[in-house]
Amino acid sequence: MKRIPIQGVLLVLLLIFAFAFPRIMQGQPYWLYVALQSFFWAMMAASWALLAGYAGQFSFAHIAFMGIASYTSGILGRDLGWSPISGIILGTLMAGLVGVLVGYLCLRLRRTYLALFTIAFSEIVRLIINAEHEFTGGPMGLYMEPLLETTSYVPTYYIMLVALIVSLAIMYAIANSRLGLFLRSIREDEEAAAAMGVHVVRYKILAFVITSMIAGIAGALDHHIIGFIAPNELMIPRMSLVIAMAVIGGTESLISASLGAIFIHFAMEWLQKIPVPASWMPSLRENTATLQQFGLSLGEGYLQTNAWRMVLFGLMLMLTLRFWRNGLIQPLLEKIGRQGVAEETVAKRKFSQEENEIEGTEA
Amino acid sequence: MDYITGQFLVNLLMNGILIGLIYGLMALGLTLIFSVLGIVSFAHGEFYMIGGYVVYYLLQAFGNLEPMIAILIAGAVTFVIGVIFELLFLQPMGKGDIERPGEYAILLTFGLAFFLQHVMIGIVGPFPTKVDRFYDFAEIDWGWLRMKAATVWFFDMPISSSRLIATGVAVVLTALMIWFMSKTWTGRGLQAVSQDRQAASVVGINPSHMNTLAFGLGTMLAGMSGAALVTVFAWVPWVGMPASSKSFIIIVLGGMGSMPGALLGGLVLGIVESFGAGLYPDPSKALAYKDAFGLLVFALVLLVKPTGFFGRKL
Incomplete structure (x- = not known):
């Protein structure tokens, strides 16, 4: 008996919901905007998960690749009058090129050393963008040509959604191909992988290139939609946010990482202004000074949390x-996928299935 | 380029040495943590930031508190935070509860940095605070040495007095730390654990206690160097990020886990930064690039000789 693949059904439902979202949210462009921003974060988190979770390269330069692609596209548009589309394409290629360079330089570095080097690289990129103000706009930022003429968020929402789906599909295909297997073998044991014939150098660099190009295209698209980029967006806390999203979602699954990013981005927007019941308002209003001392501010019927949501x-x-090394969302998805069947049972079934297959090929 | 005179160069060198001694103290903490626990704490700069804020709040609450006592209290506070974090999150690593501990430690301390930074933004807000210099100097004029409340002229080279006080504090603390590590039983225990955990436990040292102690001491040194420097820089909750990257540069430069390496690396970084910023041809960009010089040296050292000056073999 073949079971209905419940994860597949869920995925289809999720996709239908995502495509219907602009209709559901008609008249609320703010949440549409939040949604399209969350897709940017989802692309960042998923590509970081591929690099860190699958290939084991804990790089902190991801946000720098995003910045390189965005700035390339923005500067080409400003100085040479390139259209956003061609700018985005060249920006993405640029991110890939720098990805080759960083991947090559990082070949010998592992774990802590890799983390330190990529942080240094990321900071150097940010400092150069900050200092070369004639060229990049410096700390004041750079205005980028809007992607589309319209002010409506509906078309841009669909552009980001399609970009997310396409990049997830590409990464999913990579993760489940021989290449994905090679990447995981490098993560587990580089020497053993090399001894088994995996071309470690090539695949490590490839992992850097692919993920930095996805970060690049996400950033270039998103910043053309926002119409502005500043060097502050390349700061380390933004990298921490990408990591938090991927880890909370689950670094060893691309879908979980991107769902984690979408979830956290929405939660962050929602937590900005926590609605407060009307009956609490008077007592809160009496303590406004105390609240302000702790970085909270009181609005009409809501409480502004400012920095505390980041905490x-x-x-x-x-x-x-x-406590949950696999993230919070991935175990949930797995549980749904098992449909209430215990983990061991699934493993046993899979095992016997595989044994049957092997016997089948032998016979 | 006619402003580059011999005196200007000596002044750059002196400023570099003064700040480098404080960098050295900060990096000493990080290198201690690495040598005993085998991890790099990416939240090191955040402890530096907290140390500074503790002094700021203490001096605001008790106006006539002796600043040196405030620095000690800042050290105690950061020590306690470090110990609590170590016990809650890093102890399980030693017990083998965590798979891939190296990556766990990187991400975890990264998360801690993010957490502490935003806690402080929540509490103090994003606005810079400034602490007045701890002491006013007496007015002296001996020709080669002139002093005023805020500035000292040493052979006509001006040095800010708050920077001089901070360096003095750093030198005393560094000396105490060297004494502690080489002369006391506990300090030698720490060294023993960093050299060989198993052999250390055979002779009666508890490595997991030493882990906690090393992490606490490391964060304490970061906190105290922040406390000493709070009068020199404007203090914001993200002041720890450049401090973190400076500590990374120093310990890689000096060799990860080497204490003399950290001190030497601090001096080198201070001098490189001072000369880089002072001699960069375009003065309008020199300050913006000040941090980049150190990072560039850092990236090169990582690529060419990751063991640094005195590092052990990888």
């Missing part, structure tokens, strides 16, 4: 790492 995600990141 929550930092704490969530640490707790997830400590």
